[in-house]
Amino acid sequence: MIDKQQNDIKDWLAATAQSEGFDICAVTAAELPAIIGAGLDNYLQAGYHGDMGWMAETRSRRITPTAMWHAARTAVIFGCNYGPDHDPMDNLAARSSANISVYARGRDYHDVLKGRLKQLAGRLAARTGWQVKIFVDTAPLMEKPLAAQAGLGWQGKHTNLVSRSYGSWLFLGTILTDGLLPPDRAASDSCGSCTACLDICPTDAFPAPYKLDARRCISYLTIEFDGIIPFDFRTAIGNRVFGCDDCLAVCPWNKFASSSHDLKLTAAKARALPTLLDMLSLDEAGFKSLFSASPVKRTGYIRFMRNCLIAAGNAGDNNLIPGVKSYLLHYDPRLRASAVWALSCYLDGGALATLHPAEETDVDVQAEWKTALNLAD
Template identity: 50%
Template sequence: MRRLKQRLEEQARAEGFAAMRICTPGAIPHVPGRLGEFVARDYHGQMGWMAERMVWRGNPEALWPEARAVIVLAESYSPESDPRALQARRDHGAVSVYARGRDYHDIVKKRLKRLARWLIAEAGGEVKVFVDTAPVAEKPLGQASGLGWQGKHTNLVSRNLGNWFFIGSVFTTLALEPDTAEVDHCGSCRACLDACPTAAFPAPYRLDARRCISYLTIEHHGPVDEALRDRLGNRIYGCDDCLAACPWNKFAVAASDIRYAARDDLNAPPLAELAALDDTGFRARFSGSPIKRIGRNRFVRNVLYAIGNSADPSLLPVARRLAADADPAVADAARWAIARLA
């Protein structure tokens, strides 16, 4: 099995993955308690699926009892420059780095499936592949496998990769040799915590999603709390501030797939242009992008908050045209933007 594991890692790198480690499904016994506390504090906000699937998310053995090993893989999407620089261009929108190119779900899943097919051909067994869309505790499994550790911003950090990488996993019935779990290397650093615009971290290693800009712009339905709107700045889909602040990014590796590179129309899109999108235009523009899943209304709501934060009076007519939008959250955001700009 040791020789198989070595060849598996070679194959993973040939597929484009930056790193691979292995753990057992039972290697994260602490997760159910932490997940239960997260939900009990209502930190999950409107993400009801987290509460509904806690049994599976907290225990990979319950998700697939036959699995004997979890292969955890990292795929880099490192940006070429600091994404926070876009925040100075207040009449343009800032899109999270991971969402500026093709949808990573499709790219990573296809790589995982090819790797899984290779494993079956070489050693038999059964497999299941996961990337972000199933109730799998990817980050704790990543730490248990030795891929990295969960930093104070709760994201996975690697001494060799920084924190700009996607996580995918292959569950298998083969008994592969596990790697040693990674330990915490954050030390006294709190750069990620201090970088958060909305103070979404009540304490190190603890996130209140209800204040997180990524949650507010992607998962949250309806109007955003007025006390937080000005802190969104021009971030219209996600936020990278805590990731970008991590000092371990000095070891980040370049993205292996050109499809993660920013599309020209998502590098710094003009807010006025985005606010004019109707449902058909939105779907056409964001075909193949993870942005498409939040729909036109939530997206334009975010754009209007950015317009309200732009301090650019030339955008006032744009907001006025949406003040009577059919979607209540869009209309509310437009009226807020008008009040700010006027």
Template identity: 50%
Template sequence: MAGQTPERRAERPAAPGAPDFATKEAIRARAFEMGFDAAGFAKAGAPPADGANLAAFLGGGRHGDMTWLAETFARRADPQALWPEARTVIALGVNYGPAEDPRALQGRADRGAVSVYARNRDYHDVVKKRVKRLARWIVETRGGEVKVFVDTAPVMEKPLAARAGIGWQGKHTNLVSRTFGSWLFLAEVFTTLALPPDAPETDLCGSCNRCAEACPTDALAEPYRMNAARCLSYVTIEHKGAIAADLRPALGNRIYGCDDCLAACPWNKFSRPTAEAAFQARPDLDAPRLAELAGLDDAAFRRAFAGTPIKRTGRDRLLRNVLIAIGNSGDAALLSVVRPRLEDESPLVREAAQWAFGRLSGAPGPASQG
């Protein structure tokens, strides 16, 4: 069969009822060969705490207008509700660590800060191809049935990854790894194979609270509890409407996402920059000029961001963010790029332009008068 080696074909299957450690370690080795940086195994069933934590998150309204989280609650709370035949979840991680602290860009008022994960190819596309290859190899060489996920279904990736031992959910609610800090893309292979689980990783946050201290909007007021409605990643990416007035100054020059809580984690001292070219920053997305972004029409936006996560958000939301960043810049010279957007076809863009005009000139934008 494709992908097999003579050594793997010679391995004997585990005796009936015995833990199949040979298959588990063969899969892990193959995952590393295929470019994954972390691989762990967990039973497919979820503990009640996962569903309870999700219910509390939704019940507190901390999900903002991400209504799909509530709509898919039943399947999201338990992998076996999503696929009852699943016996094992193989949790996978790919390092996307940046070469420099992404917060260093925040002092450059004429440039936009783009989240590390969005500065090049869309990781969903890159990682999913790799996961599919691994899953195909598992079926061809080890049997069973599989389903693969890369943030593409109601799967609670971070609790699964923590149970599989590749990290723990830190106080910023994201996964933290001893080896890669806070910089891992996650993916999963669900399989009908019953494989021995790995030991869950220990929570090593201790008394550290740097992630919460770094958050510019106090979205992490409670450890391990994210208020997504105040998180700048949610606000700049998922939120479709106008951004709340009290959050706009906190955006600074962030135009797509926010990495502050991730970058503040002390465990990043053990991380290393990604070797994956598709995740290294493109020069035009490393520190894009706000003035150039403000001039994009829809066609230019699509050309500039084809193949990146930014394209999914759309031109109007990006320009909303860009204009707020321009308003925060304090640079009155940028009024020249704000004025054309006062007549933009998009109400969302016009409103942000009016706010930016008022911030830089001290007067309301012409389109807002009368």
């Protein structure tokens, strides 16, 4: 009888998830095996998390859901397909454009999924009397291994969840509950011998299949990393100013992705990338207003503009030079340093030297000038 009630709740959840806008959902125990925690420890010990110190700080809560919430017994994982109806790799050729990764071109998925999960979790709690908590991305919960354990897909060689129905284009959200539901079966790894995602990575961020060194990942460098972008990665960043899609975009499983979903980026919108010229003219207020509903706002003005300056250096577009020059005296050293590098992509040593402000006191920016003048000579 208990089993029948549990299965009824599961069926109701699956149907209600669809009506709330989720494409798939599956159930697993709110426990991850020790091998997952060991994988996280190896990742942290290798330093792959870079400056994302919050990953190490939350390690003991992150290793398994019950370490974060003792009463949790079941995890229901939801997926929202966000596959674009164009090839995002085409946008890499638009060198004078600010290439924002597919996941950040529409409404902020954190807000969209949280809204849907709140509705769903509220209805689940009302129906069962269970306690419920919802999670999208930011909590110390290992969403990918949980989703894999629930059978939504498997962790691909690029480390993200790949689904047989939606390929690599899937956002994840979770409801943890103290209620008990029968678990679904884990899916098997179907990457086979394919290495497309590893081979395409412009910065060699995968030290081995299924392992990502975030410090080399353009997504990390353009979104999470707070400093001056290391020299070695600047050219490879190309026109990417927020995130990177390459390892997802080449996944062969994407061809099975359904094309009807409400997070879809239409081809017309996808092609309408903002220009670097417009982005370089944004001030902080303009940035906030332009990206108020987008995940881009989360990285903040300084990091975004730093990325635009690097992209401007890569663009080979003389029209961008005046905009870049205007950052040489910016109050933030990261923008001054990035502007120096961008200008060194256009000007010879003599022309660059005339722009060198005598009053530069920041050691990193001074070093940037030194390198740029040497290179340009």
